[in-house]
Amino acid sequence: MSRRKKHHEAHHEEHMDESWLIPYADILTLLLALFIVLFATAQVDQKKFDQMAYAFNTAFSGSPSIFDNNQAITPELNSAIPNQQAAEGTMGQEQLQETVQLSELKKQIDHYIQENKLTGDLNTTLTEDGLMIRIKDSALFTSGHADLRPESLRVGEEIAKVLVPLTQKIVISGHTDSIPINTSEFPSNWELSSKRAINFMKFILSSEKSLQPERFSAIGYGQYRPLEANDTIDGRAKNRRVEVLIMRNFRK
Template sequence: MGRKHKKEHHEEHADETWLIPYADLLTLLLALFIVLFASAQVDQKKFDQIAASFNVAFNGSPALLESPKPPQPDNQSQAMPPAPQLPTIMTAMSGINEKAYMQETAQLIELKKMLDQYIADNGLGGALSTALTDDGLMIRIKDTALFPSGSAELRPESRRFGTQIAKLLSPLTQKVTVSGHTDNIPINTRDFPSNWELSSRRAVNFMKFLMSQETGLKPERFSATGYGEYRPVAGNDTSEGRSINRRVEVFIQRNYRP
């Protein structure tokens, strides 16, 4: 009787080699989404997370999920002082400017006291006055104390207090502006076709007189300008107001502001 050979039936397994590139593709997609998410707000922590994610994706090492430690600085770099922060610098500069402002204020107050004392001692209260403002110190001189009517030539008696003003200005470092002002009554002469020319010439002449004194005044600190009738300090509808508007001003401008 012939032996019957049973055929061995082996289960056929499906080809699973496609899983490998599929898994790699999923891994790369995961890494891409991590990069896109982290790039929305980049900082050191997220950068470390991105680096760790790439290591996991390509090396498959779970241990690399821990954030890598930053390199330790050597002794030389540890000895270097940290760079000053901008708010610290601004705070320090603000403190310096405030101190300089207070010192300058004290200087201008002392100068005003000296001028007021000189005005009182010499009976010049009707001709000169001073005013301290947030911008600086103003010395206001009535035009009749300096010039004859309609003229820009200095009176001989004005040279005495002009010399005193030059001496008091000598130690200062602030910029000084000498300005001329008139009332609104028009002038039309050969020398002064308008109030512009009259006010400008008066300012320049008084400034030149201050410069001529042997007091060491630095010309680069000084300037002169004429405003004519256009910066009144009183009404021009009365003779008293017009008299106040006709003036020369010496303005000492602050170097520092609060």
């Protein structure tokens, strides 16, 4: 009788010892759910990663990308996003400042044009590329020639003065109408437009010795970039021109 009782008690104690499995299983389930949540929240947003990669590659241009290997992403990389936004903000301010600068320069040149009654010969336009100064060919040259007229030198001198304080690149281009030219000096409109652009550029540089020649370039487009159709006298007159483009340093 005593042995049977002791055996029953031992069996009861063994059964009671297994009851811990239920809360243990619950704990494992909770831990699994926790790890799933942590894993899901730890996934890298691909778009943000691409933004960070772009920012770092830009900052370290010319060097191997730090994303070429598969190293783990550290928290410090999050600073790339605000840094990129700051850089974009700075670029926006510089673009705005340059636009204001070119606008003021346009007003200055327009005032000179009005004072000297040159509205039929010169005009200015502010574009996405920069400030464009257009000069009618007859204000600078005689028909079919590329030598500057003596009375046109003052225009070149005034343009040279306003270019002195600038840091932008300057492109001077020559344009003609579609009427062919065939002389010993100018076999085609290519040669005529190119020579006019070069001669005007050389005069501007000679007028102000402080101008940096490496900032200047000259090109001839012939009749291939008309402003208007060449089927009227007025249209052809507008197409014969020299353009001075003050190129923006900061563009979108």
